[in-house]
Amino acid sequence: MSEKSTILCVEDEDMLLQDLKEELEDEGYEVWTAKNGQAALEILQEEKPDLIISDMMMPKLDGPGLLRHVREKRPGLNDVPFIFLTAKATRDDLIEGKRLGVDDYLTKPVDYDLLLATVEASLGQVLRVKKQNQDKLRRIYNAIQKQRSASEELRVSFVVQNPASVRPILAALNELGCTVSVISEDQLVKKSFSVEGSDILFIVYSKIVHYYLKYVTEGIGKDWKGISVLLAPSNLSQEQRECIKDAGISNTVEYPYPPIEIFKLLMQKMKT
Incomplete structure (x- = not known):
């Protein structure tokens, strides 16, 4: 090591x-x-x-x-x-x-x-x-890249207050060569962020995120042309799920957010 x-x-x-x-x-x-x-x-x-x-x-x-x-x-x-x-x-x-x-x-x-x-x-x-998962992720990522220009990196943004909660995903994305940025919930509240330069947006569910998706959805899931994915607990209520759907976020990965499942979802979206 x-x-x-x-x-x-x-x-x-x-x-x-x-x-x-x-x-x-x-x-x-x-x-x-x-x-x-x-x-x-x-x-x-x-x-x-x-x-x-x-x-x-x-x-x-x-x-x-x-x-x-x-x-x-x-x-x-x-x-x-x-x-x-x-x-x-x-x-x-x-x-x-x-x-x-x-x-x-x-x-x-x-x-x-x-x-x-x-x-x-x-x-x-x-x-x-970890090595087995990295090998799987690399194969999936390479398949994703074939759908894009070879000169472009995949640009990924995360809305998360505590990056440690998604550390395995962040580490995998960084190792695979993605450009990764983190948007805090404070930036979300103040609307002092932009996802225009991102291909993919991951949003880690919380009370603040729920409020934002319900009442202030400009810039996420509306005019933006990228892919949005909500990382959510498995016990969401029907009201919470409707809020997510109404905000234009149709992709959800439930806890514990398996990196392989996330990359499979991204691959499907890139193909379409």
């Missing part, structure tokens, strides 16, 4: 947390530490690790609570492997963890050779999946 992989270790025993940090750093990993699940969430507000290792039993917020929050409320962390450390997990604990989306378990006392092998395997699997 060209850069160090980052690992978040969450453990309330100071000595074990320090041992984990030292062992992983000796192998070349960058390690962030937290003493409970709540402290880990504070780190995850600002950072995205490549892997999370967490104790199961901790004060304030335990391991299962942390995992539940990550898997249900942090879509930007969907591709981050999660490993539990446990001293006495019951069969029911193991089943609950699997249902929540844990990727692996390690028992205490920690066998550090097994720990390092598990970390390497988990990170390797993520890289393989």
